[in-house]
Amino acid sequence: MSTNATHEFPSLVGGVPLPVDFAPSILFACLYAVMLPVVFWRIIHPRSRSAALAGTTFFSIERVVAYALRAKASHDLGSRMSKGLETYLQVTYAGGFITIGQDLANVTRSLLVAYTLGGDMLAKHKLTPQIPKCGSSFEMQEPFATLPEGRFDTGGQGDPAITDHPRTRYWIRQMSGIWALLFLVTIILSAIAGADYKEAIATGADAALVRWLRYVSAGLAIILLHGVGGLAVWAYFYMPRVPRSSVVWIVLVASLLSVVGIYRVDTMFHNTTSLTSTAPGSLTSNLSKAGFYVFHVAPEFLAVAILMSLNTRRVFATGMWGDWRISDPKPQNNSPSNTSSTSRLNSLPQFLWRLPLVGFLLRTCRATP
Template sequence: MSSNIAFPSPVGGVPFPSDFAPSVLFAVLYGLLVPVMAYRVANKKSRTFLLVGSITFSIERIVLFSLRAVQAHSSSRRVSMGLTAYMQSTLGLGFIGVAQDITNLLRCLLVNTTLPMDHPDNPSSSSEAMAATSSGDQPKKRNLYRRLIDVTRLAFLISTIIGIVGNAHYNGVLNNASVSQMVMRLRYASSAVGLIATLFTVAIIVWAMTTIPRVRSGPASLLLLLCALMASPSFLDYLPNCSSAIYRLAVMYNTTTSLTSTSQGSLNTPAEKAEFYVFHMLNEWVALALVLGLNLKEIFNTGMFGDWRAIDETEAERLKRERKEQKKRDKEAQLNNTAV
């Protein structure tokens, strides 16, 4: 499908027969994560709501690459503007979703350093552990860390909204020059804000590792690795330009007059496709494999819901919760005695 208007080249290009093999490969790779997802959900020791975003994203990627495999051998579906707009939206928001999960883990890591030293080893959530009182409790710092993460979350939310609005209009770029320019600007804005937010997250992690004595270096280093996969200029210090966010910013200036063009800048050339699969898609899969493959609930002591409170509970709220929990324990003990 061609146009007289130069419009933003679709990131990843459109699937040609040569895209069939890598599309199937990535669909299989994400499919291999499904048993891991099921295990994380089924196992009480690793089950946490903080993985919902990553699990949903992984399933969506199976759908994405399955569609790309179908498009690879269908000339009509290859130029479908509806499918192209959908793929541009999900490709643009993928790394942002993973980065948001990283901030949730970072929040748990920071908040746990403000809890009393004698807090439970395995609280059902970090918020519940805050009810304990001790000289090691640091409510002011806890509030500061939460607000820092709130700022990061807000930035990712803004990036997500901009990306949705921009890519949702991609199916209109063929016939309207103003829409084409708007889509290009909004896509740049979304990726730029997402990159800035991720770098801000990196700055918080590095600051925490160097200034907060109780921050554990292992989990913090894992977060840095995940951020590197999503936004840093290098991966493990030896693969240049290996970054989902920076890759997008580097290629989105390209324009084309046809979805099926194979000229330089169309993002359909073999070299451009290779860069897409290696520097964009591979990063995301490795990040998700780490997130799902490791027991993050245990590593970050997240509990079931993570640190979900905006502020600490009041004394009255704490007493009410403890009474409710005691009633629940008494009821369970009574049922157990009855069963015996």
């Protein structure tokens, strides 16, 4: 790939890897590598395992590879001028902080939904909120005992002393569903911008499109991150049951990720005509690279380190899968007279309930006085 062009194209975020990039790239590759045992521990240990941070888990592993490749390219001209490598780095830089933000929105949803649960809704959800001990509104304990299969036992039909807030839960889910779709759109836009970057370098045909897609994805990500942080702040003041420390962690991570988005918006208007140029606006100067590592790479690492170091199931009440429901499960009308007669059927695996014969037997037992 030629290092010079007769047309302008958007400057690479982070600049082309040069020898000056070797030390910081190795540093962050090592930092992410050191964090991998914690990541794998979270995956393996049943009391901290949660799919709510699946994107962040993959991101932390991928960053070891990304910075190792960047370090290699800093001293290898062939890798430095590789279209495929530059495209990959631009895609992963653009979508990385958005992926973490999406996971942050997931755990925020789980946290707020969990602390609207009360009564029998506690038993019908797989979330893991902490509830106050009897006679105390401040001392917290785990309400569910972990079973070998990873399920949770409430010891009954829930705590009737805890007020259920279905309307608040409904609006939290509606808002979170919109956020999930917008985060997905943002990731797609950033991926398209990164994939089209090599064409912008080669011919300049998609340069304007790449620039606007970068702006839209980064700007939308900033808005979404501020929305997540704002909802957490609202919960801090209007949902007394929500642990204050959990809200602080959410706001801190959202702020760190917002720094990344603001940095990208501030630098993406720059153009260059050469990948190896160190002119102002090329983002390849030493000062520009320092800004990249301070305002883009470091906040990402801190955000990942915070989320991975916390026990997500306990701090954010995610359970194994987080809150994925659109609405609350419908209550079942099980009277004492037919509870004992259907206990054997209720113990069957869930998929057997859909079989016609099992359904017929279940209806027959319930109809028997």
